Amino acid sequence: MSDSLAFLGWSGGKVLVGHGPFLDVAEPPSSGAAFYRNEFGLGDPKPWRVPAEWQLVEPAEAMEALGSSDMPLISWETLEATLFAGVFQEITTSIRWGIFEKTVPVVVERGRMEGGGGAAFARRALATAPPLVPYGFLDPSGGFAGMSPEHLLRLDGRTLRTMALAGTARAEEREVLAVDEKEIREHEFVAQALVSKLGDLGRLERGAREVLDLGPIVHFHTPIEVALDRDESIDSLIRRLHPTPALGPLPRTHETMSRLQTWRDRLGAPPEFGAPFGAVVDGVARVLVAIRGLWWQGDELKLPAGCGVIEASRLVNEWRELRLKREAVKARFGL
């Protein structure tokens, strides 16, 4: 047994826990469990990680197994707006030139930890309640843990479920979000892109756009379900969907992806931030979008957040939205 561990909120209130060492493979096993971990650009040829041991347990049991280490003390660095402002400017120029309709830069707040955090972060993530889903991957040198509100997909037999999640406001601004044209437009880019990416796979049902409450923060949410005409592999569905315009560029081309990757690298986004993270258990798959989390390596901590930028976006508002998302993550982790 090694000290590496992965977890993911599963159906029925359970959590899937996998213990390393993990065997990295190109395809998911047809029975048993494997985790899916990849980078944003999906460059890993063996993204499936088969654990040496796995269980589906109650979150409390998974938390207990992580021990009782204290939360680390964190000294956060002041986040300078200059770098983001430069990227924002380049994005708005690209939008005006017609290269993008929408893209999603990522800003990273950095901190230094005193007293190691992995297990304590994972325990906090596991304490979350739906609609947030806990996820994480830890080894002795580093890892990530978070509570994501966004499923990239859930696949059970020929039923595929996904969602558009984009458009953000503070809880107090819930009413105005519901009629905010810019936020609706931002959301509709995502919902309509999903409909057009999936429409040829079977009978698609798009649910109504509604406001999803996540405590201090609210989003527009549209559920989408497809009754698939034939069996589809999880990997091909992941590639078809990721990144949706909730995290990626619209249109999604080699060129727009590479521009986004350059901005992400410049701003220091962790490679797995916004990437699919999921698992398969006996052929049933759940794949999240890895957002609202913490990433660490040694004593260095990162808290990334992204924001959708469209033509109507303004720097000050996006900066405020990024802070809101980071504050929501800090509050959930008790930081």
Ligand SMILES: C=C(O[C@H]1C=CC=C(C(=O)O)[C@@H]1O)C(=O)O
């Ligand atoms: C990219 C993030 O959020 C996504 C999910 C919900 C709303 C979003 C938005 O309004 O921009 C983002 O698409 C993040 O939390 O870092």
